Amino acid sequence: MLHMSTGKAIAVDFGGTSIKIGVTCGERLLDKAEPLPTQQYDSPESIIAAMCATIHGLMQRHPDAVAVGLGMPGWVYFQKGVLYQLTNVPVWNHEVPVREVMQRELGIPVVLDNDANCMAYAEWKLGAGRGMQNIVCLTLGTGVGGGIVVNDRMLRGSRVSAGEVGQTSVCYNGKVGPFGNRGAVEEYIGNNEMAADAAARYAAAGMARSVEDCTPYKLELAARSGDAIARQVYLDFAEKLGCLIMNLMYTLAPDAFIIGGGVAKAGDLLFEPLEAQLKAQLFPVHYANLRLLPAQFGADAGIIGAGLMASDYAAGILR
Secondary structure: OOOOOEEEEEEEEEEOOOEEEEEOOOOOEEOOOOOEEEEHHHOHHHHHHHHHHHHHHHHHOOOOOOOOEEEEEEEEEEEEEEEEEEEEOOOOOOOEEEHHHHHHHHHOOOOEEHHHHHHHHHHHOOOHHHHOOOOEEEEEEEEEEEEEOOOOOOOOOOOOOOOOOOHEEEEOOOOOOOOOOOOOOOHOHHHHHHHHHHHHHHHHHOOOOOOHHHHHHHHHHHHHHHHHHHHHHHHHHHHHHHHHHHHHHHHOOOEEEEEOOOHHHHOHHHHHHHHHHHHHOOOOHHHHHOOOOOOHHEEEEHHHHHHHHHHHHHHOOOO
């Protein structure tokens, strides 16, 4: 396994609702600033200015921070530090050289990567994938994110983020995704899609349930209380997720799949039918070597991973 820096870093976990910024050291979150409301800004420049102002404040309290790491939910050119587009942030719809701009403003090294890659980095270095050389991390939330480690290195692609598994197809003539791709898996198993599916099933059964009543957590509680509709929603979710994992197992055969996000918190409600789906679809040797693990760091995985990347980048470890 690659060596790891133990330096302090400023870490940014960029979300569609809020931007969380803190100070990390390894897996510890030492300090955090007041989150920034993402949607109040009208341009990438104003977003970057707000982040830099907050980071300056943290740097004053932690002058020994060695670098800044940003996990951003969009298309990233890691090697050049360029962000092409931000998911769910309409004003950021063009290419911006984030690393260059922020390094000039802050005066310390800056590294950015896709937010799912940051989650994967945290789980690989210090979490559920520690000590493994080949892992696939999946984040199940509003969309489906992915981060892949192959032979002890993050898989990033030549010019734009690799591992965008949420955009891969589970149905060649299915729903049209945001880039014209048909059958994108996150069009079927994102949190919003799961809630809409559940609400429609309740309506068909003559039961009034709003989309807000059908969050993964509320559906989990209902399923465990004997609600047949909620139980079936989870079974169907596992079937679609199983299709994605089956494809990835045949393609990559990793040491483990590490699954995080709200739906993954359902534990056996998700993992038991998921294993059954995969047993029915995988070559016996593949199934015998299949490991499905829950993510260790939960909601903090993104900010921990961004901080780890930053300290490793400053130390020349991250490639």
